[in-house]
Amino acid sequence: MNSLQRYxxxxxxVGFCLAAATGAYAQVGSINSVTIAHVFNDMPGATVxxxxxxxxxxxxxxxxxxxxxxxxxxxxxxxxxxxxxxxxYQFQNNDYFNASFTLTLTGSxxxxxxxxxxxxxxxxSGGFGxxxxxxxxxxxxxxxxxxxxxxxxxxxxxxxxxxxxxxxANYALGQTYTMGLNYVLDPNTGNNAFEYSVNGQFAxxxxxxxxxxxxAGVGAxxxxxxxxxxxxxxxxxxxxxxxxxxxxxxxxxxTTPAPEPSTFALVSMGIVAIGGGLVSRRNRV
Numbered sequence: 001m002n003s004l005q006r007y008x009x010x011x012x013x014v015g016f017c018l019a020a021a022t023g024a025y026a027q028v029g030s031i032n033s034v035t036i037a038h039v040f041n042d043m044p045g046a047t048v049x050x051x052x053x054x055x056x057x058x059x060x061x062x063x064x065x066x067x068x069x070x071x072x073x074x075x076x077x078x079x080x081x082x083x084x085x086x087x088x089y090q091f092q093n094n095d096y097f098n099a100s101f102t103l104t105l106t107g108s109x110x111x112x113x114x115x116x117x118x119x120x121x122x123x124x125s126g127g128f129g130x131x132x133x134x135x136x137x138x139x140x141x142x143x144x145x146x147x148x149x150x151x152x153x154x155x156x157x158x159x160x161x162x163x164x165x166x167x168x169a170n171y172a173l174g175q176t177y178t179m180g181l182n183y184v185l186d187p188n189t190g191n192n193a194f195e196y197s198v199n200g201q202f203a204x205x206x207x208x209x210x211x212x213x214x215x216a217g218v219g220a221x222x223x224x225x226x227x228x229x230x231x232x233x234x235x236x237x238x239x240x241x242x243x244x245x246x247x248x249x250x251x252x253x254x255t256t257p258a259p260e261p262s263t264f265a266l267v268s269m270g271i272v273a274i275g276g277g278l279v280s281r282r283n284r285v
């Protein structure tokens with residue numbers, strides 16, 4: 001192999017490796033819609049009123065959520081879709097993303113946990129620790145992330161701890177909060193990780209560290225994949241025939257994150273090592 005051929009080969013190798021590095025961040029670009037489902041139906045007499053204006057907004061609402069017996073929940077979910085809403089997009093291990101929406105929750109629930117809304121990353125296989133949620137609770141004002149690999153209380157009502165990481169005020173019905181959820185590579189460990197934010201305040205796994213790592217080799221996918229979206233959940237109120245709840249998700253965004261500089265640094269180191277080996281071997285021939 002002459003010098004020109006060798007340099008051409010190495011240039012092709014560089015392009016291939018960089019494409020591989022960036023390609024892992026480019027799997028969610030096909031998302032173009034959402035699909036909506038009514039998944040818990042303990043109060044079948046309730047009136048369900050979804051509205052899909054993605055990406056501008058998606059609203060989920062229920063009224064008349066009541067029955068004589070106590071207990072029970074109704075839940076409505078929207079999931080990202082890449083086929084016009086025919087089915088939910090199934091996220092795989094390399095489907096890295098930065099996602100956010102604004103969320104306004106209203107309703108008549110006042111008993112603490114009977115009215116809530118937020119992110120839902122369904123994980124029925126338990127591959128990354130079970131369903132992941134980051135939510136607002138209308139009754140007691142708790143703002144909290146739980147499920148998946150982590151737990152983080154953003155607000156005082158959830159047991160928040162200002163100073164260790166991001167914190168926000170307790171939620172009051174009718175307020176609009178911005179909810180962020182990212183799935184990225186932790187540049188410090190190379191592991192897949194989640195990031196959570198509320199009103200621009202990031203949760204931290206330790207002081208100064210916003211990454212909540214999955215285990216080595218563990219990702220956001222599983223056999224069949226996992227869907228991501230938002231949900232509204234409202235509990236039964238047997239004493240209120242007009243029990244209702246509504247969640248408006250606005251400015252919905254999901255994008256592929258830019259690769260961390262460390263990713264390119266590792267790729268470059270590999271290219272140098274491979275390229276050097278090729279030159280060395282050719283020189284000995």
